[in-house]
Amino acid sequence: MSSIQAVAESYRLFNPRAYLQNNYVPPRADFTSDDSIMCWKLRRLHEACAKGEIKGRILVDIGSGPTIYQLLSAFEHFQETIMTDYLEVNRQELKMWLNNQPGAFDWSPYFEHVCKLEGKGEPWKDKQKRLQTRVSRVIPVDIHKSSPLGGELAPGSVDCLVSSFCLEACSPNLEAFQKALENVVTLLKPQGHFLWIGALEESYYLAGEARLSVVPVTEDIVKKALCTAKCVVREFSTYVIPPSMKVGVDDVTGIFFVWAQKNASK
Ligand SMILES: C[S@@+](CC[C@H](N)C(=O)[O-])C[C@H]1O[C@@H](n2cnc3c(N)ncnc32)[C@H](O)[C@@H]1O
Numbered sequence: 001m002s003s004i005q006a007v008a009e010s011y012r013l014f015n016p017r018a019y020l021q022n023n024y025v026p027p028r029a030d031f032t033s034d035d036s037i038m039c040w041k042l043r044r045l046h047e048a049c050a051k052g053e054i055k056g057r058i059l060v061d062i063g064s065g066p067t068i069y070q071l072l073s074a075f076e077h078f079q080e081t082i083m084t085d086y087l088e089v090n091r092q093e094l095k096m097w098l099n100n101q102p103g104a105f106d107w108s109p110y111f112e113h114v115c116k117l118e119g120k121g122e123p124w125k126d127k128q129k130r131l132q133t134r135v136s137r138v139i140p141v142d143i144h145k146s147s148p149l150g151g152e153l154a155p156g157s158v159d160c161l162v163s164s165f166c167l168e169a170c171s172p173n174l175e176a177f178q179k180a181l182e183n184v185v186t187l188l189k190p191q192g193h194f195l196w197i198g199a200l201e202e203s204y205y206l207a208g209e210a211r212l213s214v215v216p217v218t219e220d221i222v223k224k225a226l227c228t229a230k231c232v233v234r235e236f237s238t239y240v241i242p243p244s245m246k247v248g249v250d251d252v253t254g255i256f257f258v259w260a261q262k263n264a265s266k
Pocket residue numbers: 008011014062063064065066067070085086087090141142143144163164165166169170
């Protein structure tokens with residue numbers, strides 16, 4: 001896969017339902033096991049957001065895909081949450097869930113789990129309703145454009161970004177990955193926060209008929225990319241994929257979680 005255009009072409013076959021089935025049901029999302037990928041991701045996000053520093057007016061999720069789990073802790077600390085994806089099929093899948101339409105993916109175990117992490121005894125349905133109300137827009141994004149959200153949001157206007165498994169999964173090479181990161185970071189206010197989750201050393205993943213190429217990145221590459229994008233790493237952790245989570249839908253070896261902050265002066 002050699003160009004941004006070729007990557008875009010490969011996404012034409014992306015099947016949101018197959019993607020959800022590959023990654024967002026057991027064993028990868030097994031809430032009876034604290035060792036599952038999903039429990040690790042939700043715990044990392046919960047712990048970063050529980051510190052009380054990550055808050056503000058606008059939260060934007062870059063490359064949401066058909067998923068909402070990545071917002072379950074952060075959205076509570078912002079007045080407005082904006083979800084984004086490159087593909088209309090994914091934006092439709094999200095709208096179906098936001099509008100409680102029949103056939104929408106069932107995220108209830110995720111809400112139950114995060115309510116338990118928060119420990120307030122809140123009924124999960126209350127939290128679900130709050131997220132559905134708090135998401136104000138589901139809009140197109142292209143991380144390869146200097147303004148990834150077009151005219152929808154001005155550079156320097158976002159308090160916090162979330163992004164999971166997007167940048168490495170839509171970039172043909174490391175140069176494009178670095179540029180995409182810099183494009184996305186321009187949306188942040190100085191000192192804005194970035195909660196970033198991604199795949200380590202992955203070269204492909206499947207979503208139905210689609211076989212998507214991924215640019216393999218290491219922990220070191222991710223840290224250096226953030227430094228070049230004028231971001232300071234506040235927390236960095238990695239999860240090593242155990243054999244039980246290797247289910248033949250990708251060749252990922254690990255997952256990184258980063259809480260970074262844009263430099264004050266940029
Ligand atoms: C691996 S999925 C990640 C979905 C979700 N965030 C998650 O955690 O599972 C990658 C997403 O990137 C989106 N994408 C593809 N090309 C893109 C581009 N140029 N800019 C932004 N997102 C893009 C895809 O539509 C897809 O939803």
